[in-house]
Amino acid sequence: MAKYVTIQVKRREPPPGPDAVGEHCKQCNALLAEGDLERNLRVCPHCGYHYVLPAHERVAMLADLGTADFLAEEVRAIDPLQFTDLRPYPERVSEAQLKTGLTEAFLAVLCEVAGIPTALGVLDFKFLGGSMGSVVGERFCRLTQVAIEQRRPLVIVAGSGGARMQEGLFSLMQMAKTVVAVQMLGKAGLPYVTILTHPTTGGVFASFATVADVILAEPGAVMSFSGARIIEQTIREKLPPGFGSSESQLEHGQVDMVVDRRELKGRLVQILSFLRGGESDA
């Protein structure tokens, strides 16, 4: 048996999570005053780093004041596989509900965006990693259905780790379900715009997020189908810094533009106006 020498290693502080806002920006280390991030759409006023934005704040940012109506809130998760790993799946759902104040990872909203009646869907990464299970798929479809009936453009803000593992193949099928919904929207000639935020991966990235007419991405967001860890294990090499970032996706032709959150609404309105062509009630 080999002998080992014990070396004293200074423990480094664990890096803060994307939401862990201390007094200093985790990116540029600049001192942040109380409420600095909240007032600034959770973008660092010094370096422009984009922190994860909770779904309700995203709705408040995009929807005109007082116009948001929430749809399909009654659609709730069940446990179709009676999935238990370390804990039963329903417990994980309840905990996510308490933590986020949301009923599920997807908010389906009817609202106006600069006066344009819009169907807006927002994923919240803090709710079980923004994972797509049956509820996300169903809310997405209901929102799309209303968009078709009321001839509204569909705008989806993605931020997700992928499919919700605990619902097994039911979650995988949501990829097909949401893409079929988008296809029906397209047949009705209605615009579809996605906004990809950090992170957008797996089954969400490989379904409704990427079949839009126009795809926007927030700066520094990471997008990947397989995930960096799996890729590094497979090809046995380190990925370059910035792999899968919005900027890299733009360079590789996978998104239309990278837009700073502080300019996002204006840009979105401009795109929706173009896509609506003659169909304007303004």
Place this chain on the structure above:
Amino acid sequence: MPERITPEAAWETVLLARHQDRPQTLDYIAHALPDFLELSGDRLHGDDKAVIGGFATLENTPIILIGHQKGRTLKDRQERSFGMARPEGYRKAMRLARIGEKFGLPVVTLVDTPGAYPGKDAEEGGQAGAIARSIETFAGLGVPTVTVVIGEGGSGGALALAVADRVMMLENSIYSVISPEGCAALVWRDSAEAARAAAALRVGAKGLFDLGLIDVLIPEPKGGAHLDHPLMARRVMHEVQLALRDLMPLDPDERLRLRQQKYTKMGRYATDSSR
């Protein structure tokens, strides 16, 4: 709710689904589709050998056949990336499916992949978008479509070729949102728990059939499909023929409508408005 299976039984199915002698797409072609004519390339970037496809005749009906091919010898497996397709593989599949659509040929897919290829070039080449577009393309075909999961149905890389009017699975095949090893590593932080994950995810064909997630369950020869390739090939193509006989008389719009309806209904949730 299907009965629970033990981790041991679930793992036995996983091993059979991945058995190296299990019939692959080229074996089905060799035993049941004598006039198969392979087409190559995605017309954009390359030819991905993890996915093969072309023309074939099934009971006097010309079809488009598309399938994953894992390969058998080490060299063959490496050339085919063990059946893990890159964007060009999915784009080739879409291209062939569109030929089927244009000339009224039913499209049959055989699914057998650990998943989409996880690599830097694949990602930068638009892996996610290729899978999404493939789902969209197959969902939008007016011609009859049949999918048979013959071995491994690995996540989005499988679904990209598995949106169809009829989805069938071989008795000892598996289909899952995540590999049992991947699931085990995520929740138990230990890939050795893969058997438990396989049972919890209900990856086996029988469980998925009982949950209504697939349409047809195809029995295998006793001991597994690898023991009798000719019999398995005949049985699979017979089932595909039966499905096509049902589907072909329908109007393209009707097929499309029924397929959309099928996928729109996918999922299990509660609608408790009392809350």
